Amino acid sequence: MQHVTITINGTKVSCDVPDETLLVTxxxxxxxxTGTHVGCDTTQCGCCVVHLNGKSVKSxxxxxxxxxxxxxxxxxxxxxxxxxxxxxxxxxxQLHALQCGYCTPGMIMAAVNLVDTYPxxxxxxxxxxxxxxxxxxxxxxxxxxxxxxAVAAAKQGDADKRPALAGVE
Amino acid sequence: MxxxxxxYHRPKSLEEALKLHADNEEASYLSGGHTLIPALKQRLARxxxxxxxxxxxxxxxxxxxxxxxxxxxxxxxxEVAASSVVRKAIxxxxxxxxxxxxxxxxxxxxxxxxxxNNDPAADYPAAVLGLGATVVTxxxxxxxxxxxxxxxxxALEPGEIITCIEFPVPDQAGYAKFRSAASRYAVAAVFVAKxxxxxxxxxxxxxxxxxxxxxxxxAALAKDFGPAAAAHCKVEPGNMLEDHVGSxxxxxxxxxxxxxxxxxxxxxxxxxx
Numbered sequence: 001m002q003h004v005t006i007t008i009n010g011t012k013v014s015c016d017v018p019d020e021t022l023l024v025t026x027x028x029x030x031x032x033x034t035g036t037h038v039g040c041d042t043t044q045c046g047c048c049v050v051h052l053n054g055k056s057v058k059s060x061x062x063x064x065x066x067x068x069x070x071x072x073x074x075x076x077x078x079x080x081x082x083x084x085x086x087x088x089x090x091x092x093x094q095l096h097a098l099q100c101g102y103c104t105p106g107m108i109m110a111a112v113n114l115v116d117t118y119p120x121x122x123x124x125x126x127x128x129x130x131x132x133x134x135x136x137x138x139x140x141x142x143x144x145x146x147x148x149x150a151v152a153a154a155k156q157g158d159a160d161k162r163p164a165l166a167g168v169e
Numbered sequence: 170m171x172x173x174x175x176x177y178h179r180p181k182s183l184e185e186a187l188k189l190h191a192d193n194e195e196a197s198y199l200s201g202g203h204t205l206i207p208a209l210k211q212r213l214a215r216x217x218x219x220x221x222x223x224x225x226x227x228x229x230x231x232x233x234x235x236x237x238x239x240x241x242x243x244x245x246x247x248e249v250a251a252s253s254v255v256r257k258a259i260x261x262x263x264x265x266x267x268x269x270x271x272x273x274x275x276x277x278x279x280x281x282x283x284x285x286n287n288d289p290a291a292d293y294p295a296a297v298l299g300l301g302a303t304v305v306t307x308x309x310x311x312x313x314x315x316x317x318x319x320x321x322x323x324a325l326e327p328g329e330i331i332t333c334i335e336f337p338v339p340d341q342a343g344y345a346k347f348r349s350a351a352s353r354y355a356v357a358a359v360f361v362a363k364x365x366x367x368x369x370x371x372x373x374x375x376x377x378x379x380x381x382x383x384x385x386x387x388a389a390l391a392k393d394f395g396p397a398a399a400a401h402c403k404v405e406p407g408n409m410l411e412d413h414v415g416s417x418x419x420x421x422x423x424x425x426x427x428x429x430x431x432x433x434x435x436x437x438x439x440x441x442x
Contacts, residue, residue: 002177018174019174019175019176019177019219020172020173020174020175020177020209022206041210042207042210043203043206043207043274044351044352046271046273049273055247055276056272056273056276057273057276057277058273058274058277061202061203061206061207061277062202062206062277063177063199063202063206063219065177065179065221066199066202066221066223068179110272110273114272119251130272131272132271132272132353133270133271133272133273133274134271
């Protein structure tokens, strides 16, 4: 057994898990944080993306023990305490960037990290390339890309580039 | 997918890591884990122990000294791709690393892990062989030409740990990759580099024996380092991989096309799908 201590969504959590426990298994089955999904379980689909020490990672391919002493943020940790959604969650909602919703937690965690850390202004081409690690089988990606660009534009304070939130075809 | 039970260790020094391996014959070293953990989940491997090299000091970081770019084994792909030192010294290498996997994979995967694994479709082996790099381990220095032995097989001895890779800085270099749209691994990719009057060219993704050099192309490039040299590129289909992505004839032709494109876009990595 491994005694792992990880700060998850701002709260320090300690528990004993078998050595081969995956980070996603720790989150979902030991801590009941089921917002993080498992889609493919083969490091491809990105449904399980969380932030580990400020970087987006596929939590189905990280051992819980590898996250020892680290800081993890899951989709449950994005909204404010009063329920106010993170701007990326709000943009996904407003721009209808989801249909079945299965990929959405990973999409949102990947998108938040992309907007927060990409060193240059985001374009549609960059967003599509950088989001290649997240698969969606419903939307065709168009509104996901729009939502990410809307948040990026708002962050850059460029109101002109921001699509009207309510006026999506 | 459920892994076989194993024992996880997180040594704090190279000596401790080496001792753990010596004491546990069936142990595996773990770096980014983006090949090993999927293999464990599919029960393709059953190490008794996992020795995580993540916090071993001295294995991480990038430095440029006397025209040699040294990259520590546990440096992630994201760190190499974003490094201003790498981008300035060998832009084709930084660009190549930016085409590995996806953003999340690049945040975990490491150069040492990729080189030690020697996947026949991985990107790093092409750069290591194409630049004539030196693989530095806990006990010796291994020239790239002696390092890659066969598919998933290297010159590393049991328990030997890569500490860093030293790349000589070339005058010019380029990388072109035709990748699988699903896996983003190379179907065929070519790394070319010019060092004074000589040249090197290495292919990944295509060879049935793993990464290999294009000697005919290198000879032509030594006389004229440019896209026209690709016409001298001879690739035998019998030595190519054949799978659902493409036949050996297809790959043999693709190697020539990628060689030309690498030479048409020097100073960067170009990726096609």
